[in-house]
Amino acid sequence: MSLDYLTALIAAVLFAAAPLILAALGETISERAGVINLSLDGTVLFAAMVAFAAARATDNPWLGLAAGGLAGAGIAAVLGVFGLLLGASELAVGFVLTLFCRELAYFMGHGQARQPGPDLGALNLPFLSDLPLFGPAIFRQSPVVLLSLVAVGLVWFFLMRTRAGLVVRAVGEAPAAAVARGLAVTRTQFLCCLAGGALGGLAGGLYSLSVKPGWGHPQGCEGAGWIALAIVIFGGWKPVRVALGALFFAAIQVAGIALQDVLPGLSGTLFQIAPFPVMILTLLVVNLRRSAAFREAARRVPLLGRLVPRTAGGAPGAIVGALDKGF
Amino acid sequence: MDVVLSQIVKRFGPLAANDDVTMRFAPGTIHGLLGENGAGKSTLMRVLCGVLAPDGGEVVVNGRACPGLTPEGAGALGIGMLSQDPLDFPPLPVWENFALGGGPVLSRSQAKARLAAVCARMGFVLPPDAPVSRLTVAERQQLELARLFDRDVRLLILDEPTTGISPAQKEALFGVLRAFVADGERVVALVTHKLAEAKELCDTVSVLRQGRLVGSFAAPLSTTAILGAMFGAEAACAVGAVPPRPAPVVGGEALLRVTDAVIADEKIVLQPLSVAIRPGEIVGLAGISGGGQEAFLRGLAGIAPVVAGSLAVAGRELAGKPATRFLNAAVHYLPASRLEEGLFPGLTLLDHVRLAFPERRAEARAIFAERCVGRFRLTNLPEAKAARLSGGNQQRLLLSLVPDDTRLLLADNPTRGLDAASIAQIWDHFRERAAAGAAVVFFSEDLDELLAHAGRVLVFFNRALVADLKAGIFDAACVGDLMTGRTVPGQAVA
Numbered sequence: 001m002s003l004d005y006l007t008a009l010i011a012a013v014l015f016a017a018a019p020l021i022l023a024a025l026g027e028t029i030s031e032r033a034g035v036i037n038l039s040l041d042g043t044v045l046f047a048a049m050v051a052f053a054a055a056r057a058t059d060n061p062w063l064g065l066a067a068g069g070l071a072g073a074g075i076a077a078v079l080g081v082f083g084l085l086l087g088a089s090e091l092a093v094g095f096v097l098t099l100f101c102r103e104l105a106y107f108m109g110h111g112q113a114r115q116p117g118p119d120l121g122a123l124n125l126p127f128l129s130d131l132p133l134f135g136p137a138i139f140r141q142s143p144v145v146l147l148s149l150v151a152v153g154l155v156w157f158f159l160m161r162t163r164a165g166l167v168v169r170a171v172g173e174a175p176a177a178a179v180a181r182g183l184a185v186t187r188t189q190f191l192c193c194l195a196g197g198a199l200g201g202l203a204g205g206l207y208s209l210s211v212k213p214g215w216g217h218p219q220g221c222e223g224a225g226w227i228a229l230a231i232v233i234f235g236g237w238k239p240v241r242v243a244l245g246a247l248f249f250a251a252i253q254v255a256g257i258a259l260q261d262v263l264p265g266l267s268g269t270l271f272q273i274a275p276f277p278v279m280i281l282t283l284l285v286v287n288l289r290r291s292a293a294f295r296e297a298a299r300r301v302p303l304l305g306r307l308v309p310r311t312a313g314g315a316p317g318a319i320v321g322a323l324d325k326g327f
Numbered sequence: 328m329d330v331v332l333s334q335i336v337k338r339f340g341p342l343a344a345n346d347d348v349t350m351r352f353a354p355g356t357i358h359g360l361l362g363e364n365g366a367g368k369s370t371l372m373r374v375l376c377g378v379l380a381p382d383g384g385e386v387v388v389n390g391r392a393c394p395g396l397t398p399e400g401a402g403a404l405g406i407g408m409l410s411q412d413p414l415d416f417p418p419l420p421v422w423e424n425f426a427l428g429g430g431p432v433l434s435r436s437q438a439k440a441r442l443a444a445v446c447a448r449m450g451f452v453l454p455p456d457a458p459v460s461r462l463t464v465a466e467r468q469q470l471e472l473a474r475l476f477d478r479d480v481r482l483l484i485l486d487e488p489t490t491g492i493s494p495a496q497k498e499a500l501f502g503v504l505r506a507f508v509a510d511g512e513r514v515v516a517l518v519t520h521k522l523a524e525a526k527e528l529c530d531t532v533s534v535l536r537q538g539r540l541v542g543s544f545a546a547p548l549s550t551t552a553i554l555g556a557m558f559g560a561e562a563a564c565a566v567g568a569v570p571p572r573p574a575p576v577v578g579g580e581a582l583l584r585v586t587d588a589v590i591a592d593e594k595i596v597l598q599p600l601s602v603a604i605r606p607g608e609i610v611g612l613a614g615i616s617g618g619g620q621e622a623f624l625r626g627l628a629g630i631a632p633v634v635a636g637s638l639a640v641a642g643r644e645l646a647g648k649p650a651t652r653f654l655n656a657a658v659h660y661l662p663a664s665r666l667e668e669g670l671f672p673g674l675t676l677l678d679h680v681r682l683a684f685p686e687r688r689a690e691a692r693a694i695f696a697e698r699c700v701g702r703f704r705l706t707n708l709p710e711a712k713a714a715r716l717s718g719g720n721q722q723r724l725l726l727s728l729v730p731d732d733t734r735l736l737l738a739d740n741p742t743r744g745l746d747a748a749s750i751a752q753i754w755d756h757f758r759e760r761a762a763a764g765a766a767v768v769f770f771s772e773d774l775d776e777l778l779a780h781a782g783r784v785l786v787f788f789n790r791a792l793v794a795d796l797k798a799g800i801f802d803a804a805c806v807g808d809l810m811t812g813r814t815v816p817g818q819a820v821a
Contacts, residue, residue: 163432170416170427177414180378181429182399299596317417 011137017250018148019206023228026199033192034172034318038094041225042101047204049109056117065205072201112215156239172316328481336383344370355511359529367538377401405481417460464491493807588636590626598791611781612770618787628660629653663739665721672714683728699727719749738769
């Protein structure tokens, strides 16, 4: 395998993962504050349409991307008003919103279908892009890769190192305790819901303006939101782990494509569907440590304990509460 | 600081949790608030610290009325509460919990410096980077106290602070509280249902019963007068009478034989343990949260799997078998969360009878009349939903569903949250069962209750069975030291 081929593979993985990373980070912020936003898949699709339409209207892909982010925040605001302020079930509202946004996106985007439009182009930063292996994969390709990697750092820093992030985690962990300490629980949750929706909207923009450029029926990003939701759990609600989860999913997808060349005898459909069961199996392995039987086995055979990764971490307390409460 | 609660009324639906309650917290005093479970003590304190808005009456601080008190407002006035279940953020490290003190959020360096300062002043030892979930109950309490002291709280409210901590830790806490009010300006309000604690610590005591203030006493406190106020005159003598402590059972074939068993519950795996329990024994399990006593009970019930070793009931090997095999071996378990784990909230009482005695479904009404009403004095209609039952009636229903031929009865906090009459009925029932040849194994968070009713005590600490004590050789201090790991087991094991 040549170095160039490896670089191309890395570039493909980073490129495919970029919008997934943003969407999953958005959901991470939202859920860390205790709001489950199930409208994520609809948000990504609708924002993809809005971003593409806005980019065509203004002939500026960056304005389009911003419009996508705004659209995402708008959908999250609907969820916030009904779920947080009016007390409806956020699970039910989010679920219905997903279906609604999907229909709305195809209905409103009818005029944009299969039209040519601007996209985000490609970066070519001097010096940096000449670094081996990762240089071209990050700095000499679509700006979405750099954007998504920077977002990982920013979200991690915000959640884990700032005072506002500490408030967000506290609110999501134990809302009752947060109220007792005078923290503005509903406001914090609403703002995090908006921020999460905005990131989901940006993810939609990344799809229609770069990763799966253009608009059509179906758009290539259908289902990405659901994957992102799963990746948040996979990553244990930790921003960096969540990003690694998104990269892992993209890597299996790219590996499927690459293996198709190596093993032409196998059906292409197999490689398309393979990432999903692999994801489920990985989730199982990541969470093996939670099972008492496994811990007992690991106590007897220490090697087992060292082979299996550390548990990703539990769900924020408010999420557990919301799931218990259900619909 | 001088705080007066004036004619406070707080209703939850038809129930008046506080009905026209007036009391004063004078500067420099420790004020006890006594009453049974459900008397309205916690509600009143939550009104005082702004968590609940009263339906009538007002809170007067230093002569000024404070309408519309919020938790932030109360905090700004210097009112702080240490609640019964610690209101903290378990996965977050100690310093982050401290940084979220109630006012502006502190930065990492500020929080660590101030935490160290408060700890040095109060003599607390709290590792700043450890997650709160790893602390003991007493340490979580200290963290909350450190947070409140750092915010310069003037009126400190403590809700049942001695639940789940050892007698030695209790003494340390009381020392901190005495020092707190020593300046003659600060006030402590201590909510408790334990008269002994109030007598030890409090300068003045107010007694609530069914939401009403029924008595106020100043030191020296008289036990009979306070008991009379707490339970009503006629109940006081019934409560005061100490039941005979069951004699230890010796000899005879063991009913339950556990040998080197490893019990793996959802959250914890116990160290291998061996124990034998004979028919007729009433065995109390002592331990603080995380000690493993609940997991042990669930292991005996077949809910938590026994992954290694052996567990035999009446000679039948049950390790690794499903819970139904335990039921068939006449093992019964009464869970601590009665409504969540023991009952089906949406089903009627009659449905519960049908589920418990499936082969006698047709006679459900007769069984209900005979067992639930006749024997356990359950006052609800058979068509009522289980969710509507009070705590005492939930436990009565659960007990009446336990078959008569049960040989091993396991109970996790059987009296938690119940009124005095229900508690007495439950212990009488357990003694009857034991006299009839069953073995009873129970865990209670209340160490005094545990020692009063157990004929034998198994002490758990840090996921291991550390001591097996026969009646007569244990007292509260020795068990308390064992269950908090202050005494190394070995010499104490009988």
